[in-house]
Amino acid sequence: xxxxxxTRTPRAxxxxxxxxxxxxxSEHIVKDDDADTxxxxxxxxxxxxxxxxxxxxxxxxxxxxxxx
Numbered sequence: 001x002x003x004x005x006x007t008r009t010p011r012a013x014x015x016x017x018x019x020x021x022x023x024x025x026s027e028h029i030v031k032d033d034d035a036d037t038x039x040x041x042x043x044x045x046x047x048x049x050x051x052x053x054x055x056x057x058x059x060x061x062x063x064x065x066x067x068x
Contacts, residue, residue: 021053029059039063 027050028038036045040058061067 025053026056027051027053028056029063 028040028042028044028047030036030038030044036043038044038056038059039062040056042056058067
């Protein structure tokens with residue numbers, strides 16, 4: 001007999017996004033002098049900080065000097 005009060009959460013698709021998050025759900029890195037534009041070029045106007053998503057890999061590459 002199954003419990004009607006237990007909801008099963010679907011498993012994350014390993015081929016979808018980054019650790020189960022979609023590619024759009026990521027934390028972007030911004031500069032101190034321009035907090036509205038991420039290092040990868042995404043507009044961050046009005047986006048709250050520290051949402052708990054994985055860090056954008058393009059922003060990390062720019063921050064590490066691997067991209068300009």
